[in-house]
């Protein structure tokens with residue numbers, strides 16, 4: 651078992667969830683989990699980066715509220731995450747997931763894993779992140795992973811078996827893309843995803859920031875916008891889609 655799960659397994663329900671998640675991750679040989687030791691090693695290398703090390707310290711204390719309250723408009727925030735939802739935004743996400751009978755999120759293009767950790771801590775949902783093997787996030791210069799991540803090949807034909815399985819076994823799983831920037835890869839993940847709930851987080855109309863898909867793009871004729879909420883007053887949005895089934 652990794653350091654994080656050992657350290658946190660005495661800390662209540664959230665920690666028990668994290669332990670289960672880590673244990674399942676560790677059984678998969680193409681996946682990575684991040685131990686406290688790993689995070690500390692990386693943090694020493696980036697000690698000069700006050701923002702990153704302050705967020706890491708809050709993460710170790712489990713203080714997700716302070717992360718979003720203190721850093722949502724920090725000039726360096728994009729080093730770890732493009733969107734810092736408010737507690738109200740997490741509540742909206744949680745309630746909507748409950749209405750749609752989802753208790754897991756598969757977050758594709760998760761980057762540092764900060765959003766995924768914030769969602770787990772604030773809502774209790776299980777969140778699995780997916781990133782590209784060999785991308786910046788896996789390099790030794792990148793900030794450490796803040797939540798467990800599955801690494802996969804950028805080529806969909808060589809997708810990691812665990813990621814493929816999660817896309818298929820998705821009855822109670824929503825797929826999430828936050829500031830995703832790869833339209834063709836998005837189309838291919840959506841084609842493989844067997845679930846019926848998708849969450850797109852990104853810039854609204856006129857924000858002038860690139861993302862593909864954007865929250866209010868047409869996702870395909872089977873997908874209908876179910877609900878949405880602005881992230882603070884940022885013109886970033888959380889848009890939640892449901893797939894029309896033959897029965898609906």
Ligand SMILES: C[S@@+](CC[C@H](N)C(=O)[O-])C[C@H]1O[C@@H](n2cnc3c(N)ncnc32)[C@H](O)[C@@H]1O
Nearest residue numbers: 730731732759760761781782785828829832835
């Ligand atoms: C702009 S970043 C957003 C990262 C994070 N979601 C955030 O909001 O901070 C887009 C991420 O998508 C990842 N990405 C691009 N193509 C991908 C693919 N085919 N599968 C998984 N992740 C991919 C990139 O490596 C990058 O980390």
